[in-house]
Amino acid sequence: MPSFDHDYELRRFAPEIVDGAATPATAGWVAAERLAFHETHHDDPETVAAEARRMITDDRELTGVYARETRPGTLGADQPVGTFVSFTKTLNVGGGRLVDAHLISDVTVRPTHRRRGILRRMMTGDLHRAAERGAAVAALTATEATIYRRFGFGPATRQRTISMSKREPLKLLTSSRGTVELADPTTLGPVAEAVFDAFHARTTGSVDRHAGHWSRMLAGVDYGTKPDPNLRAALHFSPEGTPDGYVTYRSAERGDDVVLTVVDLVTASDDAYLGLWELLASIDLVTEITWKAAPIDDVLVHALADNRHLTVAREQDHVWLRILDPVAALEARPYAADATVTLRVHDRLGLADGTFRLTASGGDGTVERLVGPDGDPAQGADVELDVSVLASCYLGGSDVVTLAAAGLLHEHAPGAVQRLRTLLTPERSVYGVTSF
Incomplete structure (x- = not known):
C-alpha cells in the first residue's frame, strides 16, 4: 500500500x-x-x-x-x-x-x-x-467538536448565542455610571485595541487578537479590503472620560422584524458592559437583538428587569487547549488556595505523559515531575486524567467535580478532587471573544 x-x-x-x-x-x-x-x-x-x-x-x-x-x-x-x-x-x-x-x-x-x-x-x-x-500550551477554535480530543485538546472556554426580544421595552435594574457615544467603526482601531488590551489583561481565558479578527470585528471584512457600510459602533466612557468599552453591530430586516446583530462587544469594566447594553436596548425600530459570543455567566441574567426577554439559543465550546508542557503550564497560572495534589496525566502523543506533584502556596504553584525507580511514571497519584481533561480544567472553566462525575477524571485519594477544585477556582469567570 x-x-x-x-x-x-x-x-x-x-x-x-x-x-x-x-x-x-x-x-x-x-x-x-x-x-x-x-x-x-x-x-x-x-x-x-x-x-x-x-x-x-x-x-x-x-x-x-x-x-x-x-x-x-x-x-x-x-x-x-x-x-x-x-x-x-x-x-x-x-x-x-x-x-x-x-x-x-x-x-x-x-x-x-x-x-x-x-x-x-x-x-x-x-x-x-x-x-x-x-x-507550554497550544490552542484552537473548532468548527466540529469531535475532531481534536484525540490529539489531546479539551474545551476550555465556552460561549452562548443569545437573543433578546424588544417587542416590549428592555429595562435594566441598574444604570452605568459612565456615558455612551456613537462612533465610526472605520476609525475605531486604536481606541478599540486599547480597550481590548485592558479586557485581555483582566479576563481569564482571553486570547490576544490577530489581524484577521480585527478586520472582521471593526470593518466587517472577512476577506478582501472593502469595509461593510452597514456596520455601526459605539464607545463607553468611564466617569473619568476614559474609553472602557465598545460595541460594533449591524441591523437587517428579517420578514416583518428588524434584527440587530452584535458583531463585537468588548469591555474593560462592568459599568461599560451595562452601559453598552443600555444603548443597544434603546435603539429604535429594532425588534430583536442577537449575539453569538455572550459569556456563560452573563450578568444580563441578573441586570435585566425581566430576564425572560433573554433566550439562550445555543451554548457552544469556544477555545480548545492542549497542554504541551505540564510543568511550565501549571507553574504559569495562579492558585486560589494552598494545597498539594499529585496528578497522573495520560497522553497518547507522549508530550505531557507522566505524574506531576503540584504544590500551591501564596498564589503560586511549583510542579515536580515524579518518576519511579524503573523509569516509569510514579505510582500513588491523587488524581488520574487524560491530557485533554487537564486542558479543560486548566483555566478553571470546567469544574473538576463535574468532570469526575462524567467519568473523565478519577480520584485515588479521598478529598483530592475537592482540593484540586479549590486550587483551580478562577478569580473571574473564564471567557474570551477571540476566534482563530
Whole structure:
C-alpha cells in the first residue's frame, strides 16, 4: 500500500508578497483554505494580497500538503489538499498572567483526500515542533467538536448565542455610571485595541487578537479590503472620560422584524458592559437583538428587569487547549488556595505523559515531575486524567467535580478532587471573544 510520503509532500512556509502580489504558493494556499470553508474566493491580486498581509502581520507559518500527482482538469499543483496554520499569541491564564500560546487555525483536508493520514501528519508534527520550541500550551477554535480530543485538546472556554426580544421595552435594574457615544467603526482601531488590551489583561481565558479578527470585528471584512457600510459602533466612557468599552453591530430586516446583530462587544469594566447594553436596548425600530459570543455567566441574567426577554439559543465550546508542557503550564497560572495534589496525566502523543506533584502556596504553584525507580511514571497519584481533561480544567472553566462525575477524571485519594477544585477556582469567570 502506498505510504503518505509516496502520495503527498508536506511543505511549511511563510506567506509572501512580491511586487505587491501574493506569491503563487501563498495564493494557492489561501484558495484551498477558502474552498474548504465554503467561502467566496476572489482571484484579484489586491484581495489575495490583503489576506496575505494579515497573515504576515501575525507571523503565521503555513503548512500545506500537496498531492505528488495531479490529474488534468483538477484544481492543480498550487492548491494543497490539506491546510494548517500556526502562530503565537498570548493567553490569559488568570491573575493577569499572559502566557505565549501556540495557536492553530485553518485546518482543512479536501474531502477527496480524507482518511489518508493528512490531518494526523500535520497536527502531530506541528505539536511536537511547538513543544520542542518550548511552548507550554497550544490552542484552537473548532468548527466540529469531535475532531481534536484525540490529539489531546479539551474545551476550555465556552460561549452562548443569545437573543433578546424588544417587542416590549428592555429595562435594566441598574444604570452605568459612565456615558455612551456613537462612533465610526472605520476609525475605531486604536481606541478599540486599547480597550481590548485592558479586557485581555483582566479576563481569564482571553486570547490576544490577530489581524484577521480585527478586520472582521471593526470593518466587517472577512476577506478582501472593502469595509461593510452597514456596520455601526459605539464607545463607553468611564466617569473619568476614559474609553472602557465598545460595541460594533449591524441591523437587517428579517420578514416583518428588524434584527440587530452584535458583531463585537468588548469591555474593560462592568459599568461599560451595562452601559453598552443600555444603548443597544434603546435603539429604535429594532425588534430583536442577537449575539453569538455572550459569556456563560452573563450578568444580563441578573441586570435585566425581566430576564425572560433573554433566550439562550445555543451554548457552544469556544477555545480548545492542549497542554504541551505540564510543568511550565501549571507553574504559569495562579492558585486560589494552598494545597498539594499529585496528578497522573495520560497522553497518547507522549508530550505531557507522566505524574506531576503540584504544590500551591501564596498564589503560586511549583510542579515536580515524579518518576519511579524503573523509569516509569510514579505510582500513588491523587488524581488520574487524560491530557485533554487537564486542558479543560486548566483555566478553571470546567469544574473538576463535574468532570469526575462524567467519568473523565478519577480520584485515588479521598478529598483530592475537592482540593484540586479549590486550587483551580478562577478569580473571574473564564471567557474570551477571540476566534482563530
